[in-house]
Amino acid sequence: MNLQDAINVLKEKGYKTTGKRKDILEFFASEDGYRPAKDLIVHLENKYGAISFDTIYRNLHLYHDLGILEKTDLEGEKHFRLSCSHHHHHHFICTDCGKTKEIDICPMDTASAELTNYEIDDHKFEIYGRCPACLNA
Amino acid sequence: MNLQDAINVLKEKGYKTTGKRKDILEFFASEDGYRPAKDLIVHLENKYGAISFDTIYRNLHLYHDLGILEKTDLEGEKHFRLSCSHHHHHHFICTDCGKTKEIDICPMDTASAELTNYEIDDHKFEIYGRCPACLNA
């Protein structure tokens, strides 16, 4: 998912493409890892001086609902990144810089065999650690 | 990990075994799923009428640090359960009742091959859905 794809989704669904909505998308397009709302707030405050929490969180939720952003809970704080809309995969997440690396293994294929009679709605497989760049720094 | 094991760990490490510490352990021993602090507070308030947040959270952290409790972040709320100290495994978590089922598959064996030059500190594999009991209710 890139900036233009995301804007197209917004238009298709009839949402207005405001300056702040674009700013938010640009922010995530310029990052390649999970970021908390806090970082986005700082980024937008640099441009606007002040920004409403409502705007931040309403749009984060909207983007998540539209599949534009992926979300994960890290230490009680929600983090977001642009969706990797190609094939199903999971992530290594660097606990220093937040950058991610795709992991092409999904354990669900075999795990679901252990769960007959269970309704499976979702799953999470994440690996935490430090990326080579952070290890060298 | 059962009640007695947990008390032994406390004593070995030189922590005091107070009535409330035992109550907390008994609470988790009587549950077999992940529970939020909130549930523990309600449980202890039934017995004592009031309980300090400090006592709740200090002991949850202590137990987690000592390996007595496992922790997971579910929708911005930390949930705890007695550690399953036998072999390494993961959990299916029922989003209705919080009960868990062990999953004996760990994807790290194969996944770590994709992460040469990365430092791996931790990982999470959780499956969410509804257990047979909740499906029938």
Added chain:
DNA sequence: ATAAAAATCGTAATCGTTCCTATTTACAAA
């Protein structure tokens, strides 16, 4: 029994997030 250390209490503060009403803006239709 008693003293020292540790644990708990009661409450205030903090942090991330949600909610509310008034105002502003984007967009469509004239």
Added chain:
DNA sequence: TTTGTAAATAGGAACGATTACGATTTTTAT
């Protein structure tokens, strides 16, 4: 291009989970 209106944003209050803190109580070792 103006205008009507639904949608979006502002600004700040409220909320829920968690953390922090000085005063008090309890556990445990002596």
